[in-house]
Amino acid sequence: MTATPYPFTALVGMADLRLALLLNAVSPAVGGVLVRGEKGTAKSTAVRALAALLPGIDVVADCRFSCDPAAPDPGCPDGPHEPGSGTVRPARMVELPVGASEDRLVGALDIERALSDGVKAFEPGLLADAHRGVLYVDEVNLLHDHLIDLLLDAAAMGASYVEREGVSVRHAARFLLVGTMNPEEGELRPQLLDRFGLTVEVAASRDTDERVEVVRRRLAYDEDPAGFAARWADEEGTLRERVAAARALLRQVRLSDGALRQIAAVCAAFEVDGMRADIVTARTATALAAWAGRTEVTTEDVRQAALLSLPHRRRRAPFDAPGLDEDKLDEVLRETGGGDDEPDPGPGPEGRDEQDGPGGPDGPGGPGGPDGPGGGQPPQGAPEQSPPSAGSSVPEQRTGPDGSNGPEGSNSSDSQVSDATDEGVGGAAAGGPGGERAAVGAAEPFRTRRLDVPGLGEGAAGRRSRARTAHGRTTGARRPRSTLSKLHLSATIRAAAPHQRSRGRQGPGLVVRRDDLREAVREGREGNLVLFVVDASGSMAARKRMSAVKGAVLSLLLDAYQRRDKVGLITFRGAEAALALPPTSSVDAGAARLEKLPTGGRTPLAAGLLKAHEVLRIERLRDPSRRPLLVVVTDGRATGGPDPVARAGRAARLLADDGVASVVVDCEAGPVRLGLAGALAHELRGTPVTLDELRADSMTALVRDARGTNTARTVRETRTVSVRGTWRAA
Template identity: 75%
Template structure:
């Protein structure tokens, strides 16, 4: 077994280490979500924490790690008689991104349950993680229904497996830790709220600290056991401090003054529901116990707010997380009471070691950016002077208009892509539409179809009792239909003709609105832009809608309109992405006024490029940006060549009175 990197040897990352330690002291805090760029010791710190947790006593032979002092009365391996117990280290269980539901919650042997009436249950990862750590790397890439299952188990402290009237329940109390890179996509807000604390981590820009990171990592790689031995004393000290804080925790007093500050802070930052108040109270109490105090002070409430509120405050999907610390300090001061007194500083610092001096205060991301409306945080951009005619030079990027709720655009037919909320698909969850023989392990059993398949053979199989004689060939799996996420590839015209009449602000607002819709529907997005003489992939297909919004905001305009180049580049992007992810269907969204200029026969070349998509059956929609009293209808003609449909900016709005076919049908065309 590989020796883990010592927790106390992690350089810096004070907030990350503190959040993990607080959950080790009080698992009721509810876990940690660690957000940050790659290579910032997220996984290293989590794996190192397991070695610091005290050993646990378990009932000998129990697959569900029951506590001998208080065994679970509903344990599938129970009832447990008083007897032998064993002590073992606390486990750290990793949940792979590609795990199935059965691997997470466990699986019932449906064949034995139907034929013998036996609850034959194989425990899953939730059972393995009981009384330990459940670690989910790249939690934002996990299927939504798996995230729902593990967060429900974390909230209830138990896991339930229900299959066709056969149910199993077992305890599942664990420290939940998830890590994610925001560039690869966000978690839904309601799932973010289920994590107790969140921390933002980033690599230090201080050369001295970076040198120390490299020095320690190289020393560990050369001799893991020897490196760990040199940090054994610091590790033992933190382990003892965790035990002492756990013992002190029940004696910590959360006074009325601290409770008023907690309630006022949550109200000031307009967090939804009461979970934030409860998590803050538990975190502040754990902070006091970690500091060796029996009273919660204002500094504990402040630190708890910085860990528990950034992911809960009301914000739009493209806004950066974080708290306005000045506003936080004003709220704490306004509602501070006589109970709040400055304590003696803790000489050991909150991180419990690591060779780094304690920070003056937690850095939990930048203060909230000010701005108008509900879109992404937008950089100031000039308007680039008066609009220039087509073919003019480059203009500065303009700000997007306010986003709006869009009509639903979906891909026709039934796909089999990743779970999402856009187009019809055969999925693991949804309404049952039929049955089929299972391919490999049985998933969701279709009971009626299984009985129908087995019934004609009962006499030949010698059935004598009331139960059915079930064989493997009789089993039928339910075919379910739900929704999938698609690849929405935006092809945006940034030429000079689009800049005329200051249309680009409205166009960017429309694309931003579609990006918001893609975020909510769990799509991947990509961005191709064209202007001047060529097209470029401004953003390869990604799950990070935030990144697409940022690239859109910085998009300049000007020059001719190489429409054919934009379409050909988009075709190449879709071809490559099809090789990477064959099951994910694409939706092409072309945002243009339909003009094509530059080069020989630009209109004919654009038509030939468009017909490539029609021949391959790619669902497409053209957002017609033409304006003015005289309209040429070029976008409608382009939609006809693509085999898709054209909609105006006004028709794109969900509250528009103009009709819009929701499915982008290949045969549906809008004439010029």
């Protein structure tokens, strides 16, 4: 970031984003802002510009925790401080990197000094730096879950706690929390979404004039940042004074019983969980009144507050898009007394319906535009593109033996009938070139068994496969590889004990050297790369099974969302395979691509497996610590080209030789089964699983793994599928 930030008042458009940020500047108790939007929409630029508008703060000189000299924190690690005069400095903008460690966020204790000298030597983290300022988390959806939990807990309590092996440090941590994210890269969990006070959707403007103005201002800023900022200094000063005035007026704003009843009615009508939505909406409505220079909350304040505080709390399931029905909102407000005469909402260039900022439509804060910076967005609460519907299902029809069940790659008449069926020739269901059929909806998703990768990994924290992680159960001890954060106390004492006499120990204290320190080795769970290879050929559609197959893949995608996996989607049909979804953390994107998946044509199984091999090779270079799990969804047939079965076998062995863990979901149906998917699983050195066995509540697995064991043991051992071997205990 340059030394001179882009001026907030020079942003083009983005009325909702500017308003949400300013409301948090007026009342940090609102709880922060989550900015959702596509790449290149000036999310980061807007947040960084906010810090310059915040009033300066009085701090105790030489206090690393920014204590207020008028009311110093009695528990400050640098204290105690005597109340008195201090120094004034600007409010800080602190950025939390995606790859930050827990110690970098909350601070680190010097365990060596704590053990040997009994001194709480504490190195402050980013939470201490952000106290009484702004903490900005770019790409918050990519941050590790445990860091998000620590961050949001500190924001809610106004304090940060650091505890290491019985040594505890606490310090104040009150800050304006702002997170930005691109939904294409993955969603936040609903419970984490709820912890952000407000949410704003941003998107690039499609208006040519607005885009021209965005580019013009950005180029002028890049050419001379200081000169550009100077041209907007007057507007920045005016807005800064308004923020300070609104802060001073905030305590005088009255939230009437009528307005409070409207807030409760709106939150109840939209069935939001818990009471946090009611509290945030009330605080936001109060801040809106103060921002408009009023001391009474109006119905319009309640309406605008609900549009900012409720959409992300309406997300009921992982594949649901955030949004709010504005017509329903207006109806609820009318029913609870929204038609009474109310005070004028007052002026405000940052208001929701305001189009012109200072200086008219072409001046500062004028019409919205995209990045650079700028970026208009659809009306707050407008729904995003609908995700796949789980309820639109087509029942699976089991068929008897037909030509399509013929041996793969043979020249028999049965095989010729199979090929004709693959291509959709002569059938009423055929549609489009090459027998392509329209996409069918997915069947109702279900809870699946856990598929995990064997062995012990060291990938990103998640909930699927066993791995060495920073959090989990302690399994051993080792010398620290870097800064010590997780002390293994007993191992440290055992390492130091034999040397106490030679070190001249006097008294009860333990003489500990750095070489004695041992850190705990912990085992938890990691997230994996789950790569789906889905058969979309005519043989899948001919038997009316694609709806059930899509339901199964949707269920596995839901499981991947819950276990913090990355996902990718490869489909094969006709003459080739295609990467429908490159590996991403956005499981929602995978569900959307799956819903639109057409079917028809031959079955190029080898092409699908070779495409998977190439994708996994590239991902191994990008993220070598994330282990892959290959999920092939097919009936095992292979048609098209010379010797398709042999080529598929060679492709499968190529994946197996690379050590890729795999599972084959067998989609074959009907009374006569050829077992081709099982043969494919054998070549992959993976595990075949039928659609029925994929369900967590399936009883078929009890028979499948009998092998002479008693029923009670089988029930216990069939909770988890090990993708390379037999069923194993959960």
